Amino acid sequence: MQVWAVANQKGGVGKTTTVVSLAGLLAEVGYRVLIVDLDPHGSLTSYFRFDPDEIEHSVYDLFEQSEVTASKFRSLILETSHESISLVPASTALATLERKAVGKEGLGLQVAKSLRFVREDYDYVLIDSPPVLGVLMVNALAACDHLLVPVQTEFLALKGLERMVRTIEMVNRARKNKLTYTIIPTFYDRRTQASVSSLRELHKLYADQVSNAVIPVDTKFRNASIKGLVPSSLDAGSRGVHAYARLLRGLLERRKQVQVDG
Template sequence: MGKIIAIANQKGGVGKTTTSVNLAASLGVLEKKVLLIDADPQANATSGLGIDVETIEMGTYQLLEHSSKAEETIMKTESPNLDLIPAHIDLVAIEIELVDMDQREYMMARAIRHLKDSYDYILIDCAPSLGLLTLNALTASDSVIIPIQCEYFALEGLGKLLNTIKSVQKIHNQKLDIEGLLLTMFDSRLRLSNQVVDEVQKHFDEMVFDTIIQRNVRLSEAPSYGESIINYDAGSKGAANYLSLAQEIITKNDA
């Protein structure tokens, strides 16, 4: 039985998609069967895995409006053991279309629940908002990873996200857990980066992953080539960081 993990933070630019793509690829390399669901209308996870967004005919939009079965929307990727449900800009419209529907928060949960039998991990790359798309992802998930960048406004908005998670737990999904807080874009030369790490670890203690994702040029370059960091430069610091995170998650969940 697989585990569904949402990667969420309503702040943009914190490393959500970078984490979704590279964690998924790393879990695949470590011989776990992985499905990545792109639930962000910007479709960066889709293009970051080398898929031409303009060619998408079925993806997260059709999955959520239940016009296609989940199996029909799944694509193979170049990454070992990694499948993808892609996104397209038309996903922007789904929030408006879902508003009047009954049980609108459960559309994704219903569509993907049975896929847990086919995968070890299902990761959902969420949009940078706390709208219906992200709510659907949290309602469908067993846990959530929250990326936090090691910069000045790191903790701004975190309280709001944690409150959203609490209300999802209370109303829609009692089993939703926090998989962990992931510190990203760490630069050891900057005092501020070190201060953010200390502050987050002091406030949240065991909720914080041991692995810290460091700033890495290769990590920034990889999406423009449509590749995960594992395919692009397996010897880079970025690849080592995400393989370490994948191993940490596997160890925690196999315990």
Template sequence: MHVWSSSNQKGGVGKTTTVVTLGGLAAQGGERVLMVDLDPHGSLTAYFGHDPESLERSAYELFREGVAGREAVESLLLPTAVPGLTLLPASTALATLDRQLGRREGMGLIVSRALAAVEGEFDVAIIDCPPMLGVLMVNALAACQHLIVPVQTEFLAIKGLERMRHTLGMIEKARGLSVPYTIVPTMFDRRTRASVDSLRTLRTQFSERIWRSAIPVDTRFREASRRGLPLSHIDPAARGVEAYRMLLDDLVALEGAARRRKEAS
């Protein structure tokens, strides 16, 4: 099972859109996909029609009960209208975790264990992170093999990326191994100077980690979220979908290469 996480400490950069669209595309390609909502705001959960305020069971249960058996994890999963696309929802209770048990031993590996328990049931798991550092983001980073860092192509967002890089450095130290990541420029509008300039800056400053392309601004993403479906299932030929399709292919190829390197060493 591939495990990816969509993370950035900055809000509104396209993290949730990335999870939904990659998830939709992978499901369309016949993969069994699990989307994991670790954001207490539950935007991903709300996207698929569930209310994170009133859900009785969510990813919060993993932390509260400390359970990670296959059946226990499966009992938290919700189907979506898209065949092959399953959701582990968030509820607002997740917001209390840092205060409750942030410092308790072993709390950073809860999501890794839960995913290991359903390893055989899914081909891909994609984790949506909250825009802040805390026990949830630490869990996501520990669980994933590859990190996707969406960054809006505007100057403030690039500044925020420095903070994210610092966080990754800290976590890499704590984990004792590096988390490979790909910076994905989002909401790119080639007609605006700000977008073009910031993409150029990103390419210079993060040359090794930056994805070769960019996700364009596409107003249809908003329409898709209103309809509660991945854009891939509304308009497979939309510009935004084409870009995410290329990203999906690249991520799969990257991981294949990493695996081959590991096997060879």
């Protein structure tokens, strides 16, 4: 089982779109996929028509007890509109976690510990993270094998990326195995100088980490979210889906190379 976290310390960069797009593409080639919503806003949960304000049991339950059992974790998993994609939903109660976590130890590994119970059930796990460095993002970073960092191709997003890279460096000082990451340029519009110059700057500053796949502005993403479908199910031929398919090919090739080298 491979775990990918999608994170950035800036909102509105396409994290949830990245999770649902990659999950859909992975599922459509036969992989069993689990998606985990760690964002108190619950965008990923809402995408699949569950209400974060009303849901009775969610990923928040993992933080209410020091030890989580396999049956407890499995009871949180919901089916989605795609038969090969399952969801651990978020609830708005997650917004209270930082305050309640003060003085508690070990909360940073709750998700990693829980995922071990379903290691044989899924091929890929994708985690949607909040845009804030705290207990929830720490859980995502601790649980993942590889980190995906969507970055909107505009100046302020590049400044936000600097904070995320510093966080990765901090995490790597504490991790036994170095956390690798891929930067994904998003909301690209080749007609605007802002997008073109920002993409150029990304490649200049982070050449080895930037994906060759550039995610364009595409209204089909919004149309898919309105229907609660993964983008590739709504329109497999759209520009956005093609871009995510290219991203996925690169990620799978990278994983294969890591396995060969390892």
